[in-house]
Amino acid sequence: MTVETEHEYAPASEGSHASRPLEIGLALVALGFSAAYYIMARRIPLRQEAGAGQIDARFWPELLGILGIAVSLVLLVIAISREPSSRADVEPxxxxxxxxxxxxxxxxxxxxxxxxxxxxxxxxxxxxxxxxxxxxxxxxxxxxxxxxxxxxxxxxxxxxxxxxxxxxxxxxxxxx
Incomplete structure (x- = not known):
């Protein structure tokens, strides 16, 4: 009995080629979505403002927006400064x-x-x-x-x- 690593119906593919513009574009799209998310989080209406040191309804959405912006910026820096990663594992x-x-x-x-x-x-x-x-x-x-x-x-x-x-x-x- 043999174990096959590829299915018969799966086309043989070498994957896609590395693409710096694609990686930069995806990082910019992620940055745009994260920034829009953060702006919308800032506009969440509050029934009552939170006191000093308290968490209100905006806290977690704002934090997620800031984290999204930070991760997007890291992706952008990596896409600009490093060689584009191989996309051989990407299926057609x-x-x-x-x-x-x-x-x-x-x-x-x-x-x-x-x-x-x-x-x-x-x-x-x-x-x-x-x-x-x-x-x-x-x-x-x-x-x-x-x-x-x-x-x-x-x-x-x-x-x-x-x-x-x-x-x-x-x-x-x-x-x-």
Missing amino acids: QQPGGLTRLLITCLITALFIVLWSVGSIAMFGYRIKLFPILAALFVFILMLLYGHRKPKSLIIYPLSISALIYVLFGILLRVPL
């Missing part, structure tokens, strides 16, 4: 990969837009949309990326959205 793009990426971005944008509605009134009841939208979002993404087991297509999205809703919406009282 799979067929349909770009289409799935674009559909994922579209579904995510739709999820965010619908989530901003918050809740709807139907049949005399106010229905929170987040748990329903989150379960549908996870379900659609699982289908899109090839998951086909019916039992887990139902259990996983429902349990994830219920966990998030109970933890953040009920216990921590974060408005979802």
Whole structure:
């Protein structure tokens, strides 16, 4: 019995070539996202300003933004000062990969837009949309990326959205 290291269906690939502009570009994109995140964290409304030495609602998001900026700057310095790293281990793009990426971005944008509605009134009841939208979002993404087991297509999205809703919406009282 032999152990094969490569699958028969996997194309033989030498990977992509090293690219300094790609590494610099990725570091700049990470820096841009981190800076935007930090700016948005600074704009989080507070019910009450924290006293000296206390932590308020902005603390952790601001800290994560600062850490993101620091790591992005380190990546940028490394990308500029060192030889670009080998990308021989990078797999080639799979067929349909770009289409799935674009559909994922579209579904995510739709999820965010619908989530901003918050809740709807139907049949005399106010229905929170987040748990329903989150379960549908996870379900659609699982289908899109090839998951086909019916039992887990139902259990996983429902349990994830219920966990998030109970933890953040009920216990921590974060408005979802």
